[in-house]
Structures are given as structure tokens and as C-alpha cells.
Amino acid sequence: MLILKVPVPRLLFIGFGNVGQKVAELFLSKNKTHPGLSGFKPQVIGIFTKTHGAVVNQAGINLEKSFNQFVKSKHFTQANPDYVNIPVIEAVQNLDYDCLIDVSGLTIEKKGEPSITYIREALKRSINVVSANKGPAAFAYKELHSLADKQSCKFLHESAVMDGAPVFNLYRNNLKGCKVTGLSGILNSTTNFILSKMEEGVAYEKALKEAQKQGFVEDNYLNDIDGWDAAVKITILVNQLMEAPITPFEVLREGIGNITIEQAQNACERGYHLKAICRAFYEKNILQTRVSVEEVPDDHIFSKVSGTGSILRIETDLMNPIMVVQENPSIQDTAYGIVSDLLSIFTQ
């Protein structure tokens, strides 16, 4: 039973790709399909896309109609009574809403912009922000979290790492009093998938194409292959769970571009599996962070994380390590991560 803190939260979307659309679908879902969400029907007051138009209605857009129209024509058009042609920044700064939802894509070369600017502007107005975009949390973690604290609002990004599987919420809610002393895990699906395929003798290019076909590769696939996606994820985790203000540029980063089928199969024959592993640990009191390809023994739990699955191992001063595993997530898992953050903010 969800008890709402505000009658109907009003949301402004930036981006409306696969994840944004799936969030809308969850809002529109029948109560019978997802009974736990039946008391939570927020009002969407605007959706902005980069190049596919925008809609705004301060009294709430017709989400079902707008969603159906967008799915059909891949564009908001003037046929929609709420169609607007105004810059995103103006909407962020001037509309009345309770939460900004950033489901735009990661930009490594722009270091998380323009999302960081939009999020900063919302937080300055004491408006909550939920971001599935990894960029802002990775490149401006400290600034945005400090600003949110100062303005007594929230900047949450559960779905930036391991989609809806709780990692940030787990740390915040369930590891109280613990000092996190180390992190490791498999956090990038594309490289995990390709390395598994190479063990079976499938060439890198073919495996990449299959991954792209399945839809979980970053728009710029080199973000995955070169380890940027994983570096960005371990950066956000280190910032929050280890309270160390690093950026992705400080992560020692090794991609999988140079790995050969022979290497993958040779490791296999010796009882190992090649895995792209993220690590953060202290060595002589100095924090080390890295993404690199490691040989993981066959009896290690990491070696059984296959397909698009991921795993995070958390070391603390108070417990032996615990792990969170995510089994073959789909786009709905990412969408649930956003809904989960909204429920954290707007329900008791």
C-alpha cells in the first residue's frame, strides 16, 4: 500500500527513447498487471526530446494519446494539441513540476552535458531530479548532490547502474553504519556478452552485431567496448558508496578491443573465463579504481554471470562481502529503477 506525500506528482521528462517510453507504459499499466503501482499515477506535464519534438501542458498532457502517437510516428507533431517548440532549458526553468526525469543519453565527450545544466537548474529551484543518465552522476556527482542537499530536494539515479536492481538505495537504506572498503563487479552487458561469445568461437564483430540487434549496446558502441560505460558506473559507485570524489577520467581503463578468440578459448581450457571487471580498492591507503579484463576461475561466482546480467560485490568493515546480482535485465528493469526512485521521493 503506497501512501503519497503529494497528491499527484507532476513530472517533466527530458528524453523519450526506449526507457522513457517504458516508464510511460508503467504509468499507463492496468492495476491488475502491476497491483503495487495502482496507487501511483503521476501527471506528466511535459516531454522534451532532442530532435523528435516536444509536448507541454501545465494541466497534464494526455499521456496515453501522446505515447501512442509517438510510438507510431517516432515524433511529437503539431497534430498533438500540446506540441511546443521551445528550448528545454526554458521549460526546466519556468514550468511548474515536482520532479525532472532525465532519460537522455550518456555523453562522454561532453562530460554529461547538457543534462548537468538542466539538472542544476531544476535543483536550484528545489525540484527533485531522477536520472537514468549516467553522465550527470559520474561527471558532477559532488556538485549535484551537495546542491540537492542544500535545496532540500533529491537527486536520485538508481537506474544508472544495474538498472532497477538496488545498489544506491541499498547503500543508503540498508548498509547504515557500514564503511565500504572495496567494490568489484561486472557492470557492462555488452562486453560481458561479447567475451562469452568469443569463448564459443564467435568473432568480436559478429558478437557485437548480435548484441546491437538485442538492443543493449550504447548508441556509441565504443563507450562499451573501450570500457567507458563501466568506468562511468564504477565512478558513480565510488562517489556514493566510498564517498571519494573521482571522475571517470581517473579510472584506469582497459577495453576489450584487443582480446582475441584464442585468448578467450585458451583461458577456458585452463578453467578460467575472461571478464571485464570493475574494481575499487585501497592500496596503501590510496584509492585505486580500474576496469580491466581479468581471468576469473570457473568456481568463482563472477564467472557465472552471463548474457546481459551484472553483479556487484560490496566489501564493508562490518560484514563479510555481500553481492547483488541482476539476471538478464530488460528495458523494463531500467524503467522500474526510475519508478523506484519516484516512489522513494513521493511515498512514505
Add this chain to the structure above:
Amino acid sequence: MLILKVPVPRLLFIGFGNVGQKVAELFLSKNKTHPGLSGFKPQVIGIFTKTHGAVVNQAGINLEKSFNQFVKSKHFTQANPDYVNIPVIEAVQNLDYDCLIDVSGLTIEKKGEPSITYIREALKRSINVVSANKGPAAFAYKELHSLADKQSCKFLHESAVMDGAPVFNLYRNNLKGCKVTGLSGILNSTTNFILSKMEEGVAYEKALKEAQKQGFVEDNYLNDIDGWDAAVKITILVNQLMEAPITPFEVLREGIGNITIEQAQNACERGYHLKAICRAFYEKNILQTRVSVEEVPDDHIFSKVSGTGSILRIETDLMNPIMVVQENPSIQDTAYGIVSDLLSIFTQ
């Protein structure tokens, strides 16, 4: 940074075995050792044991002295100025305290008594309860949780399943809006340890003795071997996560007593591992719960949970399955589970 809701929580302990003593050690720990607990130093106003004496001081017992004396002589004696000889129930009903901590042992034959009675009496006075004892949550889940709700206090039991690794807190805090549709896992260390040893050719009796030596076997080892401990754990999980009011007697239960070395090794040769698996799932809309020995394929993540480790797989309507893994916990993990519940209750 922990912000306390009450200045100094006052605690009453029932039981002071390994877990209770480890909780005391955490309270007494140096700030440097566990910096996250430095702001949390509760006052212990009483400790009752079944047959090893009791101490009470409404202004707070001297925890360090009492702990050292108990560790040395295995008994509270009249040498302790706070030594008392009164029934537990009177202490529970009459002393002034903010939380009852139940670290007494599981009683299957007594269906969770006398703990259930003590907990009921505390809750009736609107006093919070944290229990590491699985009995009360398994045999009186609904009654005690309803009573706690009615009395506006908490009945928490994080360490009853998977020690400090968050499962109940994870569900409560991080899976908001999700409907849990199925559970499975390895939740009993003793049987997991023995089955692993049998694969290596070690006889059941010898493996059991080794487990007992390592200190993780229930006082009545048949609680482990016959599947009662696992049945009790899946019962509590089903009550909370699936909101189904079952008791351990309704769980289909198969122990490991009849498993032979030959069976374990034969499975191994075929690429499988024998594991005592707990399951809860719906079959034609009817909830099925069971503990049984299954053959788990070598490439399944469950097969890599070894030693005293455990794993829980949670299926929901909103995400693909997630898992929580606990790696070789020690007694401090259980103690942290209790501290974690106290922090949930007493900090913001």
C-alpha cells in the same frame, strides 16, 4: 553521519550467546575501527540469559565490565553489582527501555516460545523489538507484525535470514511497488557445507563434525539436517515478501539425512551439484513452498555458493530476477543485522 531520533536508545537483551556478545563488542568498538558506528552508543539496561544469570540497571549497566566478566566466567554472578534474580517476563513488562533485543535460540518444538510471549509483551507496551531469533517471525509473523503496527512501533528481524545481508530491509525500502512472485535460494549453511564436503568424498558424520567445530551449526543439529532451519527461513520470507501467512509446518520439507557420498559424486560427474534449495512459487494460483535437495547445473550461479555462504533469488512483476549473495558470513554479520535494525529504528 547518523542522526539519532532519541538521545540514547535503552536496550534490554534476552540471550547473551555468541551473537549477543558480538553486538556488545560492536557497541564497545573503537570509533577508529568502525567509524560509521561512532555516533551510536546505546545504553544496555539489562541482559537476561536462560541459565547463566542476569544483570539489570535502569541507569545502564557497565557494558564493558559485564561483557568481560561474562566472557571470563560464562555466567553473570553476584560479583556484578547489577546482578538480579528475577523472571525475564517481569523485566520485559516493567523495566523502562526503548527496544527489546531477542538473541535467544530457535525452538521448533516450542513453536518460537517463550520468545513470542516476551516480544508480545514488549510490543503491547509500544516498545520496539529486534529479533535475531527466527522462531517468533516464523511462528507468529502476522500477530506480531499486526501488533507492532497497531502500537506504532517496530518488530524487525533482519538477521533471522542471511544474517546482516539485507533481505527484509531490501524488500521494505528498495522494492517499492513490486509484487514478489517467487523466491528461491540456499539459506542453510550447515547442509550446504556438508553437501559440498560429500562431493569431495567426506562422510556425512565427519563433515557435520567439522561444521560444528567451525561454530555455525544450530544447537540442535537436526534443525539443520532435517531442513527445519531452511523451512523456518523461507516461511519468514514468504510471510513478508509474498504477504502469505504460512507457518513452517506447511513447508514441504526434505532433509539431507538420506543423501549418500555416491549420489553427491555421481551428480558431480554429470556436471551437477547437490544443493538444499528453498523455493516458494505459485502453481495454478496456489502457493507452493518447499525445501529439498536439487541437482543444480554447474553453470548455474547457485552451484557456486559454497562454504557458509547463502543466496536468495527474488522474482517480481516489475523486474527480471535479482539476487542477494552473502559470502562466508561470520558471527559479526549476524550482529550487524541487529545493529542495522537498531539504526533503522533509531536514526533518521
